[in-house]
Amino acid sequence: MILREATPSDGDFLADMLVAAVNWSSEWKRKSRRRVLAAPDTGHYVADWPRGGDLGVVADVDGEAVGAAWLRFFSAEDPGYGFVAADVPELTIGVAAAWRGRGVGRALLRALEGRAREAGVRRISLSVERKNFAQRLYLAEGYEMVGAGSAQSDTMVKVL
Template identity: 80%
Template sequence: MILREATREDADFLADMLVEAVNWSPEWKRKSKRRVLAAPNTAHYVTGWPLDGDLGVVAEVDGASVGAAWLRFFTADDPGYGFVAADVPELSLGVVAARRGRGVGRALMRAVEDRARTAGIERISLSVERKNFAQRLYLAEGYEVVGAGSADSDTMVKVVSV
């Protein structure tokens, strides 16, 4: 597996990984890419990629993109689901279904955290539904629950540099 910086050319793939993140539960009816990107509260995670301050990584196996993790800053006027403050970017992470459970997500998280640290970012937030198996990964990687994002989700934060 190769991890590389996400570029402008990866915008469509990041949108695909956002769709994977939205559709994490096999019990739900799958939402289409069109539907995910038509909803402003989800589309703003990838719209205009990359905006100033955005950073991300893409995982490739045998030349094919298999996952991505990226950070985006939001404002109180246009918050993400895991918004805690304007100076704390929110993590988005998606891995193609066939590659889940093989360490891709963990490697992506660590790589994007390293880039955040280098950029002087001190904390990263995220939102995760409590039933999502990914919450165990976030806890294992040092994220802490800081509040309820909704009735079914938690907002989590990790300190990446001090």
């Protein structure tokens, strides 16, 4: 596996990984790519990739992208699900279904955190559904619960 910086040409792949993240549970009716990207509350995670301040990494295996993690700053007027403050970027991470549970997400998370530190980012936030197995990864990697994002999700923060 090779981890590389996300580039402007990765925008479509990041959108695919956003759709994968939204559709993490097989218990729910799958949301289409079109629906995820058209909805303002989800589409803004990848719209106009990259904007100033955006950071991202992509995992490639044998020349094929299999996962991505990225940070984006939001404002109080247009917050993400895990919004904490305008100076705290929010993490989005997605891994292709065939590659989940194989260490790709952890490797992406660690690589992105390293790049964030180099860029002077001091904290990262995220929102995760309580039933999502990724919550265990975030806890193991030092993210802490800071509040309930909704009845089904928590907002977490990691101090870098």
